[in-house]
Amino acid sequence: MDKVTCIVVGAGPAGSACALALAQKGIETVLFERGRVPGEKNVSSFVLYAHELKRLIPDFREDLPFERIVVRTDQVQLAPNDAKALTSYNYRWVDDPLAFTAFRRKFDGWFSKKAVEAGAQLMGGMKVSDLIKDGDRVIGVRVGEEELYADVVVGADGFHSIVGEKSGLVTAWEPKRCFLAVKEVLDLPSDVINQRFQVAEGLACEQGIYCYHMNDLDVFSATLYTNKDSISLAVFARLDELKEKGIQLHQQLEILKKHPYLDNLIRGAQLREYQAHLLPDGGRVKPEHLFGNGVLLCGEAGGITATETGMGIPTCLLSGMMAAETIGDALKKKDFSKRTLKNYLIYLDTTALFDMIHKSRKESDYYASAARSEGPREMVAAADIYNQYWEKDVTYLSKSSFSLLVELYLRIGQFRVPGLLRWPLTALVKLSRLPAKYIEEIKRKSRQRYYEWKK
Amino acid sequence: MNGKSSLPIDDKMATVKIKIHKDAHITVKKELCQECPTRPCLVICTAENYQWDEKRQEMIFNYEGCLECGACRIICPCDAIEWSYPKGGFGVKYRFG
Numbered sequence: 001m002d003k004v005t006c007i008v009v010g011a012g013p014a015g016s017a018c019a020l021a022l023a024q025k026g027i028e029t030v031l032f033e034r035g036r037v038p039g040e041k042n043v044s045s046f047v048l049y050a051h052e053l054k055r056l057i058p059d060f061r062e063d064l065p066f067e068r069i070v071v072r073t074d075q076v077q078l079a080p081n082d083a084k085a086l087t088s089y090n091y092r093w094v095d096d097p098l099a100f101t102a103f104r105r106k107f108d109g110w111f112s113k114k115a116v117e118a119g120a121q122l123m124g125g126m127k128v129s130d131l132i133k134d135g136d137r138v139i140g141v142r143v144g145e146e147e148l149y150a151d152v153v154v155g156a157d158g159f160h161s162i163v164g165e166k167s168g169l170v171t172a173w174e175p176k177r178c179f180l181a182v183k184e185v186l187d188l189p190s191d192v193i194n195q196r197f198q199v200a201e202g203l204a205c206e207q208g209i210y211c212y213h214m215n216d217l218d219v220f221s222a223t224l225y226t227n228k229d230s231i232s233l234a235v236f237a238r239l240d241e242l243k244e245k246g247i248q249l250h251q252q253l254e255i256l257k258k259h260p261y262l263d264n265l266i267r268g269a270q271l272r273e274y275q276a277h278l279l280p281d282g283g284r285v286k287p288e289h290l291f292g293n294g295v296l297l298c299g300e301a302g303g304i305t306a307t308e309t310g311m312g313i314p315t316c317l318l319s320g321m322m323a324a325e326t327i328g329d330a331l332k333k334k335d336f337s338k339r340t341l342k343n344y345l346i347y348l349d350t351t352a353l354f355d356m357i358h359k360s361r362k363e364s365d366y367y368a369s370a371a372r373s374e375g376p377r378e379m380v381a382a383a384d385i386y387n388q389y390w391e392k393d394v395t396y397l398s399k400s401s402f403s404l405l406v407e408l409y410l411r412i413g414q415f416r417v418p419g420l421l422r423w424p425l426t427a428l429v430k431l432s433r434l435p436a437k438y439i440e441e442i443k444r445k446s447r448q449r450y451y452e453w454k455k
Numbered sequence: 456m457n458g459k460s461s462l463p464i465d466d467k468m469a470t471v472k473i474k475i476h477k478d479a480h481i482t483v484k485k486e487l488c489q490e491c492p493t494r495p496c497l498v499i500c501t502a503e504n505y506q507w508d509e510k511r512q513e514m515i516f517n518y519e520g521c522l523e524c525g526a527c528r529i530i531c532p533c534d535a536i537e538w539s540y541p542k543g544g545f546g547v548k549y550r551f552g
Contacts, residue, residue, distance in 0.1 A: 036544045041523065043552040104552035125544035143543070160525045160540065173529045180526050182501050184467075185551045230551070243495040243530055250464060250501060273551045274467040276501035276522040278529070 003149040004028045006327055007141055008120075008156055009128045009163050011038035013313045014299025015156030016111040017320030020056060023118035025328050030148065031112065031120050032141070034127035034157075039108030043277040045183050045234035046223050046310040047206045048100045048107065052317045057114060061097065065106035067227035068204035070099035072197065076209040076261070079376030083261040085207075094203070101204045101225045101232070128157070131166040137293040137337075138167050152336045154296050154323050156316075159278050161301035169289045169297055175239040177281045179307055182249050183234035186269035190229045196265055197226055208310060212371050212379040215255050216245050219371035219379075222256060223310065224265070230272055231265070233257070236307070238281070238368070250274075281307055281364055287354070291326075291341040298323045304353065306360035308367075315353060322347040464503045468520055476545040479518040480538075481527075487535035488514035496527045496536070523547050 008019045011033035019031040035041040047070050053060050071093055075086045093099055116122050123143075132140035132147060140149035141163075155163025164170030190201070197205040209222040220237040235253045242249060256262060280303040290302045298304060299316035306315050326344040330336050348354065371379055483505075488494065489512060496505040502522050506515040523546055528538035540546065 034540055034543045035548070039552065040548045040550075041546070041552075043549060103550075105550055127540060127543035129539075160528070160538070162540075175529055178526075178529055180499070180501070180524065227551075232551075239499065239526060239530055242499060243493070246498050248498050248503075250467065271467065271470055273470045273549065275471070275549055275552060276524040276526075278524045278526050 002147075003140075003151075004030050005151050005331065006030070006154065007032065007148060007150040007152075008154045009141065010034075010155070010157035010299070010301070011112040011115075011122065011124075012042055012108060012156060012158065012299060012316065013111065014301070014304075014316035014320040014323075015154070016108065016115045017052075017056060017317045018154050018156060018298060018323045019120040019320075020111075020115040020118050021321050021324030022327060023115055023120040025324065026119070027327065027331060029115075029120040030150070031115060031122045032126050032128050032143065033112070033122065033124050036125040037105075037109055038112040038122070038124065039105040042104040042108055043181075043183060043275045044104050044312060045181055045232070045236070045277070046312060047204075047225055048102050049311065049314045050098050050100060052314050052321065054098070056317070056321060063110070064100065064102075065110050066100035066102045068101050068199075068202055069093060069097040070101060070206050070225070071203040072199055072205040074205065074207040076207055077380045078209055078211045078214070078256075078259060078261060079380045080214055080259075082377055082380040083259075084380050085261075099206075101206070101227050103227070128162055131163065131295075133167075135293075136168070138163075138295040150294075152294050152296065152327055152330065152341070154298060154320075154327070155301045156297075156299045156320060158300045159280065161297065163295065164297050164301050167292050167295045169292050169295070170301070175243065178239040179236045179279050179281055180239050180242060180249055181234050181236045181277045181279060182253055183232060183275045183277070184253065185227075185272040185275070186231045186233060186266055187272045188229065188231055188266070188269045192268075193226050193229070193231065199226070210367065210379075211256060213376040214259075215247065215252060217241060217247055217252065219367050220252065221308070221367075224262075231269060233262075233266065236279075239278075279307055279312070280305055281361060287345055287348075290348075291338060291344050293338050293341075294336050296323045296326065296341060296344055304357065306356045308360040308364040309356065311356060311360070315356065318351055318353055319348065322351065322353075468502055471522065472548045472550065473520065474545050474548060475519050476542050478542070480541040480546070481516070481518045481521065482537045483514060483516045484533075484535040484537070485514045485516075487533040491533050491535070493532060495530045495532070499526045499530045501526065521547070 005028040006022055008015045008031045011031050019029050022029045071090055073088050077084045112122055126143045128141045128143055130142040131138050138153050140147055155161050157163055161170055199205050204226045206225040211220050222235045224233045237249055290297050298319035304315050304319045305312045325347050326341060329343055330340045333340055497507055501524055502520045504517050504520050508515050528536050
């Protein structure tokens with residue numbers, strides 16, 4: 001009977017980050033991937049923000065397989081006969097690049113290789129089909145006929161997580177909370193891209209596009225970014241709305257491509273590859289469903305993505321890193337029960353992850369409800385007001401000023417504190433986070449007042 | 456639906472590389488589809504793998520062209536779709552994800 005300390009299922013950003021962080025701690029880790037090589041099953045539809053990657057691999061820029069460095073960001077509002085774009089250039093990213101366009105086949109391959117170099121063992125072309133359980137405790141995985149046992153299993157196996165399902169952590173899906181996405185990679189010569197997007201050689205443009213009232217769909221979003229000699233164009237829509245309106249998403253993409261704004265940008269481009277993906281709408285799973293006896297969920301398996309803000313890879317990566325921290329602690333205590341793995345939530349809470357997921361979800365609900373009540377021209381005209389919701393806070397690892405208390409709580413959590421004493425401590429930590437939220441609220445209100453004044 | 460696609464789905468799918476396993480990873484209980492009032496899978500599937508045969512009143516389904524997004528599984532109102540990923544190493548292979 002073979003046994004290792006930790007099994008990570010899925011070699012995407014979350015899984016590879018977790019395996020890499022575990023291997024860096026010297027913990028024996030096996031990483032399973034159902035694709036023959038990591039990345040061949042994965043689709044991403046936005047830019048790779050590398051703030052968190054930098055923490056994990058400080059010298060990542062040396063051999064990161066990227067296409068272009070992002071310097072231009074556009075926020076575009078589209079209605080059938082209107083378009084409004086807000087362009088911003090971020091030149092500090094030229095010298096200190098932190099946002100890239102990349103192909104996942106290359107990026108995921110590179111990232112998992114880093115985990116292997118650190119000491120993790122990668123098993124490609126192996127689909128984990130079932131979990132081995134002892135009561136409600138997960139003790140290993142089944143790959144076809146073979147079995148492998150472990151102290152803890154990390155599920156980083158994406159939207160349709162087998163680990164989440166078989167461990168009972170993930171139960172039902174709401175079509176309302178799912179985004180369907182289709183993407184096309186379109187061939188276009190490098191110099192044409194530079195000219196049309198007004199960027200220098202090697203630099204990229206990313207566009208977040210909100211589309212209102214096109215072909216019966218109240219609101220849907222699209223993203224566009226430039227690679228070396230191709231353009232990636234993706235559209236997203238909520239599954240329940242597509243069903244309700246009876247609209248095929250790839251048809252919707254074709255209609256969008258005919259819009260004069262996009263037609264100008266992609267004219268003459270040839271289709272290189274067509275892709276599809278389903279993704280959670282920021283935080284599908286409740287936090288208490290992220291851990292169980294001998295099992296943790298991270299990345300899309302746990303619903304940890306901030307879809308609307310375009311933050312898929314960084315959030316997944318971060319959750320993988322935090323899972324590794326939790327396992328490191330659990331190993332010291334030699335206890336892999338729910339009780340210790342609960343620390344995962346505290347680790348996640350030390351980052352701004354939950355706030356970002358919440359924000360993303362709120363944002364997408366906001367757009368949906370606004371577009372329902374207002375017409376296409378009004379939506380585009382009012383873009384100034386809505387754009388404030390697009391303000392991005394790309395670093396999640398910024399701890400709150402009261403993180404000392406969180407730190408303290410983590411330290412105390414290591415010893416068995418009697419329940420009575422633990423409760424006031426938890427309350428104290430939670431209270432200490434309140435002021436930050438108040439400040440955010442005050443900021444938001446003052447901004448709102450400013451916009452109203454400007455009108 | 457207003458506006459017709461300039462590029463039919465077959466042309467799109469021709470750009471995708473798929474390694475087909477002899478065993479289907481998705482099975483559809485076709486008898487349930489006959490009772491289904493809405494059949495959302497017909498519009499939701501990004502590869503148009505579900506087709507409704509009006510003459511024979513039967514669902515036609517191909518697992519071979521599957522992009523593994525799994526939208527059909529979430530949207531099916533009748534629980535008629537038994538869905539799993541293809542065997543390790545098989546299925547869709549994206550080159551430019």
